Amino acid sequence: MTFDRAIKIAPSILAADFASFGAECAAVEAQGADWIHVDVMDGHFVPNITFGPATCAAIRPHIKGVMDVHLMIAPVDPYIDAFADAGADVLTAHVEAGPHIHRTLQAIRGAGMKAGVALNPGTPASAVAELMDMVDLICVMTVNPGFGGQKFIDMTAKIKTLRDMIGDRPVHIEIDGGVDPKTAPLVAKAGADVLVAGSAVFRGGSVSDPAPYGDNIRAIRAAATGVWA
Ligand SMILES: O=C(CO)[C@H](O)[C@H](O)COP(=O)(O)O
Numbered sequence: 594m595t596f597d598r599a600i601k602i603a604p605s606i607l608a609a610d611f612a613s614f615g616a617e618c619a620a621v622e623a624q625g626a627d628w629i630h631v632d633v634m635d636g637h638f639v640p641n642i643t644f645g646p647a648t649c650a651a652i653r654p655h656i657k658g659v660m661d662v663h664l665m666i667a668p669v670d671p672y673i674d675a676f677a678d679a680g681a682d683v684l685t686a687h688v689e690a691g692p693h694i695h696r697t698l699q700a701i702r703g704a705g706m707k708a709g710v711a712l713n714p715g716t717p718a719s720a721v722a723e724l725m726d727m728v729d730l731i732c733v734m735t736v737n738p739g740f741g742g743q744k745f746i747d748m749t750a751k752i753k754t755l756r757d758m759i760g761d762r763p764v765h766i767e768i769d770g771g772v773d774p775k776t777a778p779l780v781a782k783a784g785a786d787v788l789v790a791g792s793a794v795f796r797g798g799s800v801s802d803p804a805p806y807g808d809n810i811r812a813i814r815a816a817a818t819g820v821w822a
């Protein structure tokens with residue numbers, strides 16, 4: 594994975610057909626997705642359960658590019674090696690998920706993956722101030738995690754603060770929740786480069802009719818490109 598600041602669209606398979614994950618990943622990549630975002634939920638850290646490392650391993654052969662795994666689980670550390678073995682490229686843990694985020698990020702990099710840290714809407718940018726040299730990605734949640742299809746919460750001030758804190762380090766800012774062609778330019782202008790979108794990408798299409806995925810991805814990318822000063 595090489596670093597760049599171009600806008601990357603990362604469809605969340607939380608909004609895909611759960612019976613056809615492999616085909617959905619391939620379809621959405623063929624329609625222009627840059628990364629595939631995989632939401633792992635445990636029914637404990639968040640009030641919903643999705644899937645785990647076995648599902649990641651099963652979909653990995655269907656993904657040509659980056660598999661971006663968003664862990665909404667606590668604890669994280671016992672599962673890091675399982676997600677590395679499953680082929681995750683980026684593994685993101687929540688700063689709220691435990692008392693030892695520094696150790697968790699070290700372990701993620703130690704297992705050969707890019708390390709991400711996610712912040713809930715109620716968590717300030719300062720919570721990751723000591724982690725700037727430990728992370729490859731900061732995920733700013735613009736919904737409270739647990740479900741797709743929720744309303745965007747404006748976190749642009751936090752995104753700007755984080756971009757200043759990052760300085761010239763090669764760290765992505767990812768936005769997750771409620772991203773669509775209306776909200777994408779707001780977050781891109783504030784300094785985000787990876788835009789996760791579930792409902793706004795998968796709406797209107799299917800594996801047998803994937804063209805709407807491409808239309809949706811192009812609409813988000815066009816709205817977000819060229820707005821960052
Ligand atoms: O992490 C998540 C929810 O916890 C999802 O990635 C996110 O909500 C994407 O879905 P949508 O674009 O429909 O909001």
Ligand SMILES: [Fe+2]
Pocket residue numbers: 605630631632663769789
């Ligand atoms: Fe997510």
